[in-house]
Amino acid sequence: MGKILEQASPCLPNLLGPVPGPLARAIIERDAAAVSPSYTRCYPLVVAGGEGALIEDVDGNRFLDFNAGIAVVAAGHCHPRVVEAIQKQAARLIHMSGTDFYYEEMVALAEKLVEIAPGEVSRRVSFGNSGAEAMEGCIKLARYATGRDKIIAFYGAFHGRTMGALSLTARKAVQRAGFGPLVPGVVHAPYPYCYRCPFGQEPESCAVECVSFIENTILKTVAPAEETAAIVVEPVQGEGGYVVPPKKFFDELARVAKQNGILLIFDEVQSGMGRTGKMWAAEHFDAVPDILAVAKGIASGMPLGATVARADLMTWPPGAHASTFGGNPVSCAAALATIALLEEGLVENAARMGAYLRERMRDWPARFPVVGEVRGLGLMIGVELVRDQRTREKAPRLRDKVVELAFRRGLLILGAGDNTIRLCPPLVINRDQCDFAIETLEECLTTVQRE
Numbered sequence: 001m002g003k004i005l006e007q008a009s010p011c012l013p014n015l016l017g018p019v020p021g022p023l024a025r026a027i028i029e030r031d032a033a034a035v036s037p038s039y040t041r042c043y044p045l046v047v048a049g050g051e052g053a054l055i056e057d058v059d060g061n062r063f064l065d066f067n068a069g070i071a072v073v074a075a076g077h078c079h080p081r082v083v084e085a086i087q088k089q090a091a092r093l094i095h096m097s098g099t100d101f102y103y104e105e106m107v108a109l110a111e112k113l114v115e116i117a118p119g120e121v122s123r124r125v126s127f128g129n130s131g132a133e134a135m136e137g138c139i140k141l142a143r144y145a146t147g148r149d150k151i152i153a154f155y156g157a158f159h160g161r162t163m164g165a166l167s168l169t170a171r172k173a174v175q176r177a178g179f180g181p182l183v184p185g186v187v188h189a190p191y192p193y194c195y196r197c198p199f200g201q202e203p204e205s206c207a208v209e210c211v212s213f214i215e216n217t218i219l220k221t222v223a224p225a226e227e228t229a230a231i232v233v234e235p236v237q238g239e240g241g242y243v244v245p246p247k248k249f250f251d252e253l254a255r256v257a258k259q260n261g262i263l264l265i266f267d268e269v270q271s272g273m274g275r276t277g278k279m280w281a282a283e284h285f286d287a288v289p290d291i292l293a294v295a296k297g298i299a300s301g302m303p304l305g306a307t308v309a310r311a312d313l314m315t316w317p318p319g320a321h322a323s324t325f326g327g328n329p330v331s332c333a334a335a336l337a338t339i340a341l342l343e344e345g346l347v348e349n350a351a352r353m354g355a356y357l358r359e360r361m362r363d364w365p366a367r368f369p370v371v372g373e374v375r376g377l378g379l380m381i382g383v384e385l386v387r388d389q390r391t392r393e394k395a396p397r398l399r400d401k402v403v404e405l406a407f408r409r410g411l412l413i414l415g416a417g418d419n420t421i422r423l424c425p426p427l428v429i430n431r432d433q434c435d436f437a438i439e440t441l442e443e444c445l446t447t448v449q450r451e
């Protein structure tokens with residue numbers, strides 16, 4: 001890891017010509033004929049390989065990756081220690097199915113997740129292959145453990161695309177349209193999106209109306225407390241726009257949940273595994289979930305999801321929940337290597353580089369009229385673009401333009417929410433790479449403003 005963090009200029013982008021090049025164009029054409037049109041591709045990047053925070057495309061162009069495969073490759077692309085763990089494990093045992101047999105890698109990873117999960121709580125782990133599956137485990141366990149069926153989730157939330165997870169998701173209509181009826185019993189509440197407070201408050205006047213609404217309206221009308229199994233929340237809303245709630249939101253949520261015997265499920269699929277500069281976003285708020293969903297960054301790119309629950313809740317009997325591939329030995333080996341790297345310095349690097357980036361971006365709203373707000377924790381940073389800082393009118397097209405321009409300059413970023421740029425680089429990025437990203441984004445913002 002030291003080597004990667006120490007590298008300087010070889011870690012910066014290098015474009016050989018206009019992108020996409022000819023080889024990329026040919027593959028995109030084949031993709032259009034054979035691959036599902038439901039995938040959203042923001043720009044024509046065709047990846048051949050990756051190392052650290054760099055991506056090389058099929059035409060030999062080098063990009064700086066501030067996406068990390070959508071917040072997945074926590075230890076960077078193909079970290080040597082992760083690759084070694086995968087190769088060693090693959091040579092020994094690729095699959096046995098933890099649903100029916102034992103193997104040590106799964107036990108070791110469960111022990112590690114129990115050790116690092118937020119709060120001093122005795123826990124157990126059930127494995128799946130993705131974030132959505134981790135959420136399915138959360139939903140099923142909450143219903144099973146409480147004997148209640150209703151679940152409260154939040155507007156703007158993204159929890160995945162399987163039917164249960166999709167029922168909690170309330171991000172874009174296109175994600176749900178045509179797929180109903182979804183799982184019944186799910187009710188949505190406004191998320192504490194303070195820049196656009198759903199209750200018209202300012203941070204100073206906020207009385208945590210988002211939670212009062214749950215307590216005084218939802219639980220008293222559509223989801224009676226005695227029928228409500230869980231409240232599901234992303235500690236930092238990811239796809240919704242990298243939205244960071246205030247600590248008092250979590251304090252109040254915990255109070256309401258406790259008073260009503262409702263479980264708290266934290267979806268840390270995007271915010272977990274060191275991304276926010278702490279192992280879990282929950283730690284920023286001193287919040288402790290009853291059940292936790294983990295995926296994305298957990299294995300630096302190998303498919304893996306985990307439902308980590310209070311041991312006294314996870315008492316379902318053999319056969320109640322499992323997955324053939326869930327907790328596959330190769331994914332577990334990659335996860336153990338990733339967590340070791342996180343603990344040896346990558347979480348700290350995320351905190352340090354995140355603080356550095358946000359410090360450099362602090363004056364953006366003053367310098368760029370299109371920047372409404374810069375927010376985030378660690379390396380989970382959102383830049384919300386607006387047409388007018390006073391009215392806060394959203395600027396989705398300008399956002400898309402910045403994303404596209406950045407690509408043309410060798411910086412890979414993505415959008416989140418309607419009009420927010422998301423920065424979620426691998427946790428191995430160094431200062432030179434942060435400087436490149438800042439300077440490139442400043443150029444792009446200047447360009448879109450001029451237009």
Ligand SMILES: Cc1ncc(COP(=O)(O)O)c(C=O)c1O
Pocket residue numbers: 130131132133135158159160161234238239267268269270271295296
């Ligand atoms: C917070 C959150 N939960 C769940 C998911 C679903 O994860 P997956 O795509 O691995 O199913 C995502 C994916 O973006 C996510 O951001």
